[in-house]
Amino acid sequence: xxxxxxxxxxxxxxxxxxxxxxxxxxxxxxxxxxxxxxxxxxxxxxxxxxxxxxxxxxxxxxxxxxxxxxxxxxxxxxxxxxxxxxxxxxxxxxxxxxxxxxxxxxxxxxxxxxxxxxxxxxxxxxxxxxxxxxxxxxxxxxxxxxxxxxxxxxxxxxxxxxxxxxxxxxxxxxxxxxxxxxxxxxxxxxxxxxxxxxxxxxxxxxxxxxxxxxxxxxxxxxxxxxxxxxxxxxx
Numbered sequence: 001x002x003x004x005x006x007x008x009x010x011x012x013x014x015x016x017x018x019x020x021x022x023x024x025x026x027x028x029x030x031x032x033x034x035x036x037x038x039x040x041x042x043x044x045x046x047x048x049x050x051x052x053x054x055x056x057x058x059x060x061x062x063x064x065x066x067x068x069x070x071x072x073x074x075x076x077x078x079x080x081x082x083x084x085x086x087x088x089x090x091x092x093x094x095x096x097x098x099x100x101x102x103x104x105x106x107x108x109x110x111x112x113x114x115x116x117x118x119x120x121x122x123x124x125x126x127x128x129x130x131x132x133x134x135x136x137x138x139x140x141x142x143x144x145x146x147x148x149x150x151x152x153x154x155x156x157x158x159x160x161x162x163x164x165x166x167x168x169x170x171x172x173x174x175x176x177x178x179x180x181x182x183x184x185x186x187x188x189x190x191x192x193x194x195x196x197x198x199x200x201x202x203x204x205x206x207x208x209x210x211x212x213x214x215x216x217x218x219x220x221x222x223x224x225x226x227x228x229x230x231x232x233x234x235x
Contacts, residue, residue, distance in 0.1 A: 006034045006082045009074030011067050013041035015088030022088050031097035039070040068161035068169035085145040089195045096191040100149040103185050112150035112184045115191035117142040122197040143174040146192045
């Protein structure tokens with residue numbers, strides 16, 4: 001039986017330092033077939049050159065700016081029935097997609113699945129301000145884009161990523177999915193290694209905090225008068 005195609009959306013801007021390792025971690029997946037849809041947000045480094053070295057990578061130059069728009073462009077261009085996401089500076093374990101695909105095949109009621117993440121500090125870099133050092137020792141279930149594998153249909157139900165948000169677009173999307181009580185699963189082992197370095201920690205500035213507060217208020221408004229039953233399964 002032919003296995004379904006998984007499309008991996010990568011939103012990148014000036015990612016030459018770590019992009020090759022991220023792509024290689026996708027190509028090393030036990031699950032096949034897959035494609036990589038790389039959406040480049042006006043990079044001025046060698047991002048495009050590196051991406052075009054790989055036949056499995058479909059390169060798309062982003063017309064606008066912003067991660068939310070890049071995700072939406074990637075989803076629209078993806079050919080797979082299942083869609084995953086990876087940042088250019090993070091890494092997947094080789095069984096990331098195979099574990100999650102097995103879950104979704106075995107649980108047809110689940111619309112998406114997430115897993116655990118483990119942070120690691122890039123050698124030669126100090127811990128950035130605002131990052132909690134204890135996270136380097138933890139293995140955490142994370143509702144973030146890098147852990148997500150979703151059926152394409154879930155984006156029609158939950159909606160696309162909010163392009164009005166300059167950050168926190170993933171928090172907003174997962175919040176809307178939760179508020180709609182979308183059935184999903186959790187795999188309780190590390191599937192993503194998230195790199196900590198000098199240019200990827202942005203959740204401590206006041207603008208981002210204001211956006212996250214807005215997202216929270218919108219969620220509260222959606223849930224007002226409704227229950228908060230969780231529809232998740234852990235394995």
